[in-house]
Amino acid sequence: MKYLELVTTKNMVTAATGAGVMFLLAKTILAGLKSPRYKPEPIPLARLALDHHESTQAKDSGALQGLLHSLNRKLDDYSKNMILHGITRCVYLLETEAAACTYEDIKLVASFMDDPDMGIKIQALHALKAFTGVWKFKNRIQEFVPKILEVITNNWDNDVHIAGLRLLNGLQVPDNVHALLKKLMSSLMEILQMGSALAQVQVLKFLTMLVQKEVLLYDIMNCQVHPDFLNLFQPSRPGNLLYELLVFVEQLTEGRLAPQYQLTYQQYNELSLHEVLFGNDSRIADHLLSLVIHPEEEVQIQACRVILKLQLEDREISSNQNPDAAFGSFLAESNIGSPLASSTIISKH
Structure with a gap:
């Protein structure tokens, strides 16, 4: 199933109609792909x-x-x-x-x-x-x-997790620990799912850093997660947690587009992170749309960025076209700039 199809369900059309989502997406595009720098929490x-x-x-x-x-x-x-x-x-x-x-x-x-x-x-x-x-x-x-x-x-221990991960997030991870990280990936994913909100924020920052290492990407994608993993995207969760979670998903999406990653055949377990987020039966689109109307602007913008990345990814993977061409095609189909444009970033009529 294409991601464009995933984000065209009737529920989504109702959830994000009108110019509101269009405004957020336009704002996101103008803002570019800049992300706030990591700011250490006070000790x-x-x-x-x-x-x-x-x-x-x-x-x-x-x-x-x-x-x-x-x-x-x-x-x-x-x-x-x-x-x-x-x-x-x-x-x-x-x-x-x-x-x-x-x-x-x-x-x-x-x-x-x-x-x-x-x-x-x-x-x-x-x-x-x-x-x-x-x-x-x-x-x-x-x-x-x-x-x-x-x-x-x-x-x-949540305090151990927070202190240790804050320390790791201020360091460069040396290449000689990649094998160890592969063995410990399930433990890190468990902290993400079951730890305190502060520990979850720190482990997300760490995992986002690890995603950018090609040698670890598959191990992160294939890591087993709980069936209710997508509950992490509930709008009631702290805004900083949702923001880091969306940044993590954005980096995973970009990793999937890497030429080296696409050239290798990857087989994923049924309850892997990949299947929960990107599989044919994933409900990630519903959760993203619920965050487009989140009270915190940073979360809104980041949710729009992830939706945009997923749609561009769908075009690039399916047609293997140039990203700039795909982006132009997306803008044309969405009628961005038209005062009467409806919410075509979410659905196509």
């Missing part, structure tokens, strides 16, 4: 008493090194937790001292991802995230990506 930093450090503005106060030197595995859980918390605070506030740290300091902090206490794991992830802001450490911290993935996928 809560509890007040920590540092007897030897009265002013965070003082140069070379020694506060950060003092905390690092006092950190060891023999401390009680409370002390480890608070010292790691203090390290995170100092890295953000004392740039000069953070830049003076060594790789051994980073390894010490990273070693606490192995601590049995969940709170200490989380604090270690927060501290590593803070150190990614120091340019000389960003590439070195990539060496810990396998361990970070292990912590995320071996512990069902």
Whole structure:
């Protein structure tokens, strides 16, 4: 079944008639394909008493090194937790001292991802995230990506998921972990479906980054999902979650259009992500149309972009024509610019 046919059901015509959808699509086209940059979420930093450090503005106060030197595995859980918390605070506030740290300091902090206490794991992830802001450490911290993935996928804890994925989203994923990612893809997809809203937002950002790696695209597409996966598109869900979900679907659509991907025969499992989103029986179009009228403008625009991409994809895959020609054909069929144009981006009469 063609995507153009999927989005021409009677229900959709009723749901998105008139110039409203046409206005949104035109606005989307004019806006281009720009997407807002990733903005790190603020990290809560509890007040920590540092007897030897009265002013965070003082140069070379020694506060950060003092905390690092006092950190060891023999401390009680409370002390480890608070010292790691203090390290995170100092890295953000004392740039000069953070830049003076060594790789051994980073390894010490990273070693606490192995601590049995969940709170200490989380604090270690927060501290590593803070150190990614120091340019000389960003590439070195990539060496810990396998361990970070292990912590995320071996512990069902929303705070661990959020902290670990926020850290990963600030790093480049090295090629040598692709094989590991293929093994862990089902666990990441489970976080997307069953995690908290904040964890879902972070895992969507991570999966969107992975989709752009050709070697991982099929594994993401063929990953098993729950039968009710499309419930993630319910308009009642948080706007930032819906936005990231739509960006993810857009990237999947673009990945399917890649020449290398189209040249290879792909066979998908019945309940794979591909079949749920792009299969003949997919109901994705209904859900997209429900988001075109979402109260948040970013969600509206992104939903229109995905609809546009699906229609252009249908033309390109079926006729293998030039994308610019397909786009022109689409505009002509939709009568965009005509004051009396009806909602032909959704249906054809």
